[in-house]
Amino acid sequence: MEKRPTTYHIIGAGLTGLSCARILKQKYPWIHTVVYEAADASGGRCRSYRDDDFSQVLDYATHVILGANKEMRRFVRPDEWEKNCLFWNAKDESLSSKLLPFKSHILKSCCNTKAEQIAPEIIKNIIKQTFPWLPYKRKIYFSKHNLSQRIINLLTPFADEIFYNTKLLKIETQFGRAAQLDFNNRQVELGADDKVILALDNRNCAKLLKTDPLSHNGIINIFYRTSQKIFLPKGASFVAVVDGIADWVFVNDNILGITISAVGDDYVNLQDLAREAWQELDKLRGVNSAFVPPFKVLHHKHATIAQDALTNSQRPESAKTQYPNVFIAGDWTMKDHPCCMETAVLSAKRAVFTAIKS
Ligand SMILES: Cc1cc2nc3c(=O)[nH]c(=O)nc-3n(C[C@H](O)[C@H](O)[C@H](O)COP(=O)(O)OP(=O)(O)OC[C@H]3O[C@@H](n4cnc5c(N)ncnc54)[C@H](O)[C@@H]3O)c2cc1C
Structure with a gap:
Protein backbone atom coordinates (compact mmCIF):
# COMPACT_ATOMS: atom_id res chain seq x y z
CA MET A 1 0.00 0.00 0.00
CA GLU A 2 1.32 3.47 -0.88
CA LYS A 3 2.42 5.46 2.22
CA ARG A 4 0.44 8.66 2.78
CA PRO A 5 2.81 11.67 2.82
CA THR A 6 3.30 13.50 6.11
CA THR A 7 0.60 16.13 6.16
CA TYR A 8 0.52 19.47 7.93
CA HIS A 9 -3.07 20.49 8.63
CA ILE A 10 -3.21 24.28 8.84
CA ILE A 11 -6.34 25.73 10.38
CA GLY A 12 -7.10 29.26 9.14
CA ALA A 13 -6.27 30.82 5.75
CA GLY A 14 -5.34 34.27 7.04
CA LEU A 15 -1.88 35.74 6.54
CA THR A 16 -0.47 33.43 9.25
CA GLY A 17 -1.91 30.18 7.91
CA LEU A 18 -0.93 30.94 4.32
CA SER A 19 2.57 31.98 5.45
CA CYS A 20 2.89 28.57 7.16
CA ALA A 21 1.98 26.97 3.81
CA ARG A 22 4.57 29.12 2.00
CA ILE A 23 7.39 28.32 4.43
CA LEU A 24 6.60 24.61 4.31
CA LYS A 25 6.46 24.51 0.51
CA GLN A 26 9.70 26.46 0.12
CA LYS A 27 11.73 24.66 2.79
CA TYR A 28 10.12 21.23 3.08
CA PRO A 29 8.47 20.56 -0.32
CA TRP A 30 7.91 16.86 0.44
CA ILE A 31 5.43 17.74 3.19
CA HIS A 32 1.80 17.87 2.07
CA THR A 33 -0.07 20.98 3.27
CA VAL A 34 -3.82 21.23 3.67
CA VAL A 35 -5.43 24.51 4.76
CA TYR A 36 -8.95 24.61 6.24
CA GLU A 37 -10.77 27.95 6.35
CA ALA A 38 -14.10 28.69 8.04
CA ALA A 39 -14.96 31.56 5.68
CA ASP A 40 -15.63 31.31 1.94
CA ALA A 41 -12.33 33.02 1.01
CA SER A 42 -8.74 33.42 2.21
CA GLY A 43 -7.31 36.48 3.93
CA GLY A 44 -8.93 36.74 7.36
CA ARG A 45 -8.42 40.23 8.73
CA CYS A 46 -6.50 41.38 5.66
CA ARG A 47 -8.91 40.26 2.97
CA ASN A 146 -7.09 45.18 -2.69
CA LEU A 147 -4.95 43.62 0.00
CA SER A 148 -6.15 40.23 -1.19
CA GLN A 149 -4.58 40.82 -4.58
CA ARG A 150 -1.40 42.34 -3.15
CA ILE A 151 -0.71 39.92 -0.33
CA ILE A 152 -3.12 37.03 0.09
CA ASN A 153 -3.42 35.83 -3.53
CA LEU A 154 0.37 35.60 -3.75
CA LEU A 155 0.42 33.12 -0.88
CA THR A 156 -2.59 30.93 -1.64
CA PRO A 157 -0.87 28.80 -4.35
CA PHE A 158 1.66 27.52 -1.79
CA ALA A 159 -1.01 25.36 -0.14
CA ASP A 160 -1.43 21.91 -1.75
CA GLU A 161 -5.13 21.95 -0.90
CA ILE A 162 -7.48 24.54 0.59
CA PHE A 163 -10.98 23.82 1.85
CA TYR A 164 -13.27 26.81 2.38
CA ASN A 165 -16.42 26.95 4.52
CA THR A 166 -14.67 24.36 6.65
CA LYS A 167 -14.62 25.26 10.31
CA LEU A 168 -12.74 23.25 12.90
CA LEU A 169 -15.12 22.55 15.77
CA LYS A 170 -13.21 20.10 17.91
CA ILE A 171 -9.88 18.36 18.30
CA GLU A 172 -10.44 14.72 19.31
CA THR A 173 -7.57 13.30 21.35
CA GLN A 174 -6.23 9.87 22.15
CA PHE A 175 -3.35 9.11 24.55
CA GLY A 176 -2.72 12.85 25.00
CA ARG A 177 -2.28 13.52 21.26
CA ALA A 178 -4.62 15.05 18.71
CA ALA A 179 -6.09 12.07 16.84
CA GLN A 180 -8.89 13.52 14.73
CA LEU A 181 -10.09 16.93 13.55
CA ASP A 182 -13.86 17.42 13.58
CA PHE A 183 -14.99 20.09 11.09
CA ASN A 184 -18.51 21.25 10.34
CA ASN A 185 -18.46 19.23 7.10
CA ARG A 186 -15.88 16.43 7.54
CA GLN A 187 -13.75 14.47 9.96
CA VAL A 188 -10.03 14.13 9.33
CA GLU A 189 -8.08 11.35 11.01
CA LEU A 190 -4.47 12.33 11.75
CA GLY A 191 -1.57 10.12 10.63
CA ALA A 192 1.19 9.28 13.12
CA ASP A 193 3.55 11.92 11.65
CA ASP A 194 0.91 14.53 10.82
CA LYS A 195 1.02 17.90 12.54
CA VAL A 196 -1.67 20.51 13.10
CA ILE A 197 -1.02 24.26 13.14
CA LEU A 198 -3.81 26.43 14.54
CA ALA A 199 -3.26 29.72 12.67
CA LEU A 200 -6.23 31.41 14.26
CA ASP A 201 -7.20 34.61 16.01
CA ASN A 202 -6.98 34.33 19.78
CA ARG A 203 -10.71 33.92 20.46
CA ASN A 204 -11.22 31.02 18.07
CA CYS A 205 -8.01 29.34 19.18
CA ALA A 206 -9.01 29.63 22.85
CA LYS A 207 -12.32 27.86 22.11
CA LEU A 208 -10.52 24.89 20.52
CA LEU A 209 -7.81 24.59 23.17
CA LYS A 210 -10.26 25.32 26.00
CA THR A 211 -8.21 28.21 27.39
CA ASP A 212 -9.34 31.68 28.48
CA PRO A 213 -9.39 34.26 25.68
CA LEU A 214 -7.13 37.30 26.08
CA ALA A 306 -4.77 44.43 23.89
CA GLN A 307 -1.05 44.93 24.23
CA ASP A 308 -0.84 46.17 27.80
CA ALA A 309 1.55 44.61 30.34
CA LEU A 310 -1.02 42.24 31.87
CA THR A 311 -2.28 40.86 28.55
CA ASN A 312 1.28 40.58 27.24
CA SER A 313 2.23 38.51 30.29
CA GLN A 314 -0.66 36.11 29.51
CA ARG A 315 0.49 35.43 25.94
CA PRO A 316 1.98 32.00 25.22
CA GLU A 317 5.69 31.34 25.70
CA SER A 318 6.08 29.19 22.60
CA ALA A 319 4.24 27.64 19.65
CA LYS A 320 3.65 24.43 21.60
CA THR A 321 0.28 23.42 23.04
CA GLN A 322 -0.88 20.75 25.49
CA TYR A 323 -0.89 18.31 22.53
CA PRO A 324 2.57 17.34 21.16
CA ASN A 325 1.32 17.33 17.54
CA VAL A 326 -0.62 20.65 17.68
CA PHE A 327 1.05 24.08 17.39
CA ILE A 328 -0.17 27.66 17.46
CA ALA A 329 0.61 30.67 15.30
CA GLY A 330 -0.89 34.13 14.88
CA ASP A 331 -0.01 37.72 15.74
CA TRP A 332 -1.13 37.26 19.36
CA THR A 333 1.09 34.22 20.01
CA MET A 334 4.39 36.11 20.00
CA LYS A 335 4.89 37.60 23.47
CA ASP A 336 6.59 41.03 23.49
CA HIS A 337 5.70 41.66 19.81
CA PRO A 338 3.11 44.11 18.44
CA CYS A 339 0.06 42.39 16.90
CA CYS A 340 0.50 43.15 13.23
CA MET A 341 1.10 41.45 9.89
CA GLU A 342 4.88 41.31 10.44
CA THR A 343 4.39 39.41 13.69
CA ALA A 344 1.84 37.11 12.01
CA VAL A 345 4.56 36.02 9.53
CA LEU A 346 7.18 35.67 12.27
CA SER A 347 4.77 33.49 14.23
CA ALA A 348 4.23 31.29 11.17
CA LYS A 349 8.00 30.76 10.92
CA ARG A 350 8.24 29.88 14.60
CA ALA A 351 5.30 27.46 14.46
CA VAL A 352 6.61 25.64 11.38
CA PHE A 353 10.14 25.26 12.76
CA THR A 354 8.84 24.15 16.17
CA ALA A 355 6.58 21.58 14.50
CA ILE A 356 9.38 20.27 12.29
CA LYS A 357 11.72 19.82 15.27
CA SER A 358 9.07 18.18 17.50
C1 LIG B 1 -9.11 46.89 11.53
C2 LIG B 1 -7.72 46.30 11.51
C3 LIG B 1 -6.65 47.07 11.08
C4 LIG B 1 -5.37 46.53 11.08
N1 LIG B 1 -4.33 47.30 10.63
C5 LIG B 1 -3.10 46.76 10.52
C6 LIG B 1 -2.06 47.50 9.92
O1 LIG B 1 -2.25 48.64 9.49
N2 LIG B 1 -0.83 46.91 9.80
C7 LIG B 1 -0.59 45.63 10.26
O2 LIG B 1 0.55 45.15 10.10
N3 LIG B 1 -1.58 44.90 10.83
C8 LIG B 1 -2.82 45.43 10.97
N4 LIG B 1 -3.84 44.68 11.51
C9 LIG B 1 -3.53 43.36 12.05
C10 LIG B 1 -3.47 42.30 10.95
O3 LIG B 1 -4.66 42.32 10.21
C11 LIG B 1 -3.31 40.94 11.60
O4 LIG B 1 -2.11 40.94 12.36
C12 LIG B 1 -3.20 39.81 10.61
O5 LIG B 1 -4.16 39.90 9.59
C13 LIG B 1 -3.37 38.50 11.39
O6 LIG B 1 -3.49 37.43 10.49
P1 LIG B 1 -3.84 35.98 11.04
O7 LIG B 1 -3.77 35.07 9.89
O8 LIG B 1 -2.98 35.68 12.23
O9 LIG B 1 -5.31 36.08 11.63
P2 LIG B 1 -6.68 36.24 10.84
O10 LIG B 1 -6.53 37.17 9.72
O11 LIG B 1 -7.70 36.55 11.88
O12 LIG B 1 -6.94 34.80 10.22
C14 LIG B 1 -7.51 33.74 10.93
C15 LIG B 1 -8.35 32.92 9.95
O13 LIG B 1 -8.85 31.78 10.64
C16 LIG B 1 -10.19 31.56 10.25
N5 LIG B 1 -10.83 30.78 11.30
C17 LIG B 1 -11.23 31.20 12.54
N6 LIG B 1 -11.71 30.15 13.24
C18 LIG B 1 -11.61 29.05 12.46
C19 LIG B 1 -11.92 27.68 12.64
N7 LIG B 1 -12.41 27.22 13.80
N8 LIG B 1 -11.71 26.81 11.61
C20 LIG B 1 -11.18 27.27 10.42
N9 LIG B 1 -10.86 28.57 10.21
C21 LIG B 1 -11.06 29.45 11.21
C22 LIG B 1 -10.75 32.96 10.07
O14 LIG B 1 -11.90 32.94 9.24
C23 LIG B 1 -9.57 33.68 9.43
O15 LIG B 1 -9.59 33.60 8.03
C24 LIG B 1 -5.14 45.19 11.54
C25 LIG B 1 -6.22 44.42 11.96
C26 LIG B 1 -7.50 44.96 11.94
C27 LIG B 1 -8.65 44.10 12.38
Missing part, protein backbone atom coordinates in the same frame (compact mmCIF):
# COMPACT_ATOMS: atom_id res chain seq x y z
CA SER A 48 -10.71 42.36 0.37
CA TYR A 49 -14.36 42.05 -0.52
CA ARG A 50 -16.82 43.45 -3.02
CA ASP A 51 -18.86 46.10 -1.23
CA ASP A 52 -22.38 46.31 -2.69
CA ASP A 53 -23.22 49.74 -1.18
CA PHE A 54 -20.10 51.39 -2.62
CA SER A 55 -19.95 49.11 -5.73
CA GLN A 56 -16.21 48.72 -5.20
CA VAL A 57 -13.66 46.32 -3.84
CA LEU A 58 -12.87 47.46 -0.30
CA ASP A 59 -10.43 46.03 2.18
CA TYR A 60 -12.06 44.57 5.24
CA ALA A 61 -9.58 46.75 7.17
CA THR A 62 -7.17 49.39 5.91
CA HIS A 63 -3.55 48.32 6.52
CA VAL A 64 -0.17 50.00 6.58
CA ILE A 65 3.25 48.37 6.45
CA LEU A 66 6.29 49.94 8.10
CA GLY A 67 9.50 50.06 6.10
CA ALA A 68 11.19 48.33 9.04
CA ASN A 69 8.96 45.27 8.61
CA LYS A 70 11.41 42.86 6.98
CA GLU A 71 8.88 40.10 6.27
CA MET A 72 6.10 42.33 4.97
CA ARG A 73 8.31 44.58 2.85
CA ARG A 74 8.56 41.75 0.32
CA PHE A 75 4.93 42.46 -0.65
CA VAL A 76 5.44 46.18 -1.28
CA ARG A 77 5.62 47.06 -5.00
CA PRO A 78 6.42 50.76 -5.48
CA ASP A 79 3.80 51.16 -8.22
CA GLU A 80 1.05 49.65 -6.07
CA TRP A 81 1.74 51.00 -2.61
CA GLU A 82 1.55 54.63 -1.55
CA LYS A 83 4.25 56.13 0.66
CA ASN A 84 3.39 59.81 0.58
CA CYS A 85 2.48 60.14 4.27
CA LEU A 86 2.05 63.32 6.28
CA PHE A 87 1.54 63.90 9.99
CA TRP A 88 -1.13 66.26 11.25
CA ASN A 89 -1.71 67.57 14.75
CA ALA A 90 -5.48 68.11 14.98
CA LYS A 91 -5.15 70.39 18.02
CA ASP A 92 -2.85 73.05 16.59
CA GLU A 93 -3.57 72.03 12.96
CA SER A 94 0.13 71.79 12.11
CA LEU A 95 1.39 69.52 9.33
CA SER A 96 4.74 67.73 9.20
CA SER A 97 6.50 65.11 7.12
CA LYS A 98 8.74 64.09 10.03
CA LEU A 99 7.90 60.91 11.84
CA LEU A 100 9.96 61.16 15.02
CA PRO A 101 7.80 63.74 16.84
CA PHE A 102 4.84 61.40 16.20
CA LYS A 103 6.50 58.36 17.79
CA SER A 104 3.73 57.73 20.33
CA HIS A 105 1.14 57.87 17.54
CA ILE A 106 3.02 55.15 15.68
CA LEU A 107 3.30 53.05 18.84
CA LYS A 108 -0.44 53.33 19.42
CA SER A 109 -1.20 52.29 15.83
CA CYS A 110 1.32 49.43 15.89
CA CYS A 111 -0.11 48.04 19.10
CA ASN A 112 -3.77 49.06 18.85
CA THR A 113 -3.38 50.13 22.48
CA LYS A 114 -3.12 53.59 24.03
CA ALA A 115 0.59 54.49 24.03
CA GLU A 116 0.78 54.95 27.80
CA GLN A 117 -0.66 51.46 28.38
CA ILE A 118 1.61 49.47 26.04
CA ALA A 119 3.79 46.83 27.73
CA PRO A 120 7.38 48.17 28.03
CA GLU A 121 8.74 44.91 26.51
CA ILE A 122 6.71 45.52 23.35
CA ILE A 123 7.86 49.14 23.09
CA LYS A 124 11.47 48.02 23.56
CA ASN A 125 11.05 45.43 20.85
CA ILE A 126 9.46 47.86 18.39
CA ILE A 127 12.21 50.39 18.93
CA LYS A 128 15.02 47.83 18.81
CA GLN A 129 13.92 45.47 16.06
CA THR A 130 10.80 46.53 14.26
CA PHE A 131 11.30 50.22 14.16
CA PRO A 132 14.92 51.34 14.15
CA TRP A 133 15.41 54.94 13.18
CA LEU A 134 17.04 54.53 9.77
CA PRO A 135 15.49 56.68 7.04
CA TYR A 136 14.32 53.85 4.75
CA LYS A 137 12.90 52.01 7.72
CA ARG A 138 10.90 55.08 8.68
CA LYS A 139 8.85 54.80 5.50
CA ILE A 140 5.23 53.81 5.87
CA TYR A 141 3.37 52.12 3.03
CA PHE A 142 -0.37 52.03 2.42
CA SER A 143 -2.17 49.84 -0.10
CA LYS A 144 -4.97 51.96 -1.54
CA HIS A 145 -7.09 48.88 -2.02
CA SER A 215 -8.55 40.79 26.33
CA HIS A 216 -9.04 42.62 23.01
CA ASN A 217 -9.17 46.17 21.66
CA GLY A 218 -11.30 47.32 18.77
CA ILE A 219 -10.61 49.34 15.63
CA ILE A 220 -13.16 51.46 13.80
CA ASN A 221 -12.91 52.08 10.06
CA ILE A 222 -15.18 54.69 8.47
CA PHE A 223 -15.40 55.02 4.69
CA TYR A 224 -16.90 58.15 3.09
CA ARG A 225 -17.85 58.17 -0.60
CA THR A 226 -17.94 61.52 -2.32
CA SER A 227 -19.05 62.43 -5.84
CA GLN A 228 -15.57 63.71 -6.74
CA LYS A 229 -11.97 62.71 -6.23
CA ILE A 230 -10.75 63.72 -2.75
CA PHE A 231 -7.41 65.43 -2.10
CA LEU A 232 -5.35 65.64 1.07
CA PRO A 233 -2.89 68.48 1.78
CA LYS A 234 0.35 68.53 -0.21
CA GLY A 235 -0.85 65.66 -2.40
CA ALA A 236 -0.50 63.17 0.47
CA SER A 237 -2.18 59.78 0.02
CA PHE A 238 -2.52 59.27 3.72
CA VAL A 239 -2.15 61.26 6.90
CA ALA A 240 -1.35 60.14 10.43
CA VAL A 241 -3.35 62.25 12.90
CA VAL A 242 -2.52 63.01 16.54
CA ASP A 243 -4.90 64.45 19.09
CA GLY A 244 -7.87 63.99 16.79
CA ILE A 245 -10.72 61.55 16.33
CA ALA A 246 -9.07 59.59 13.54
CA ASP A 247 -5.60 58.09 13.82
CA TRP A 248 -5.19 57.67 10.07
CA VAL A 249 -6.82 59.22 7.04
CA PHE A 250 -6.49 57.47 3.66
CA VAL A 251 -7.71 58.52 0.24
CA ASN A 252 -8.45 56.38 -2.76
CA ASP A 253 -10.00 58.53 -5.52
CA ASN A 254 -13.52 59.31 -4.27
CA ILE A 255 -13.30 57.18 -1.13
CA LEU A 256 -11.85 58.61 2.06
CA GLY A 257 -11.25 56.15 4.87
CA ILE A 258 -10.33 56.79 8.47
CA THR A 259 -9.04 54.43 11.12
CA ILE A 260 -9.59 54.90 14.83
CA SER A 261 -7.54 52.43 16.86
CA ALA A 262 -7.47 51.25 20.47
CA VAL A 263 -11.20 51.60 20.96
CA GLY A 264 -13.18 49.91 23.70
CA ASP A 265 -16.95 49.76 23.82
CA ASP A 266 -17.21 53.48 24.63
CA TYR A 267 -18.47 54.55 21.20
CA VAL A 268 -22.22 54.22 21.47
CA ASN A 269 -23.33 56.23 18.49
CA LEU A 270 -21.13 55.42 15.55
CA GLN A 271 -23.21 57.51 13.14
CA ASP A 272 -22.58 60.65 15.23
CA LEU A 273 -18.91 59.73 15.44
CA ALA A 274 -18.72 59.54 11.64
CA ARG A 275 -20.35 62.98 11.29
CA GLU A 276 -18.06 64.52 13.92
CA ALA A 277 -14.99 62.98 12.28
CA TRP A 278 -16.02 64.50 8.92
CA GLN A 279 -15.90 67.99 10.47
CA GLU A 280 -12.35 67.30 11.63
CA LEU A 281 -11.50 66.11 8.12
CA ASP A 282 -12.77 69.44 6.77
CA LYS A 283 -10.13 71.18 8.91
CA LEU A 284 -7.41 68.89 7.64
CA ARG A 285 -8.45 69.45 4.03
CA GLY A 286 -9.04 73.20 4.52
CA VAL A 287 -12.62 73.03 3.19
CA ASN A 288 -16.08 73.68 4.53
CA SER A 289 -18.41 70.86 3.46
CA ALA A 290 -22.10 71.63 3.12
CA PHE A 291 -23.05 68.09 4.17
CA VAL A 292 -21.55 64.79 5.25
CA PRO A 293 -21.26 62.40 2.28
CA PRO A 294 -22.62 58.83 2.44
CA PHE A 295 -20.48 56.74 4.77
CA LYS A 296 -20.21 53.30 6.23
CA VAL A 297 -18.79 52.30 9.57
CA LEU A 298 -16.98 49.01 10.21
CA HIS A 299 -16.49 48.39 13.91
CA HIS A 300 -13.96 45.58 14.39
CA LYS A 301 -14.69 44.92 18.06
CA HIS A 302 -11.96 42.31 18.51
CA ALA A 303 -9.43 43.65 16.04
CA THR A 304 -6.36 42.54 18.00
CA ILE A 305 -5.53 41.55 21.53
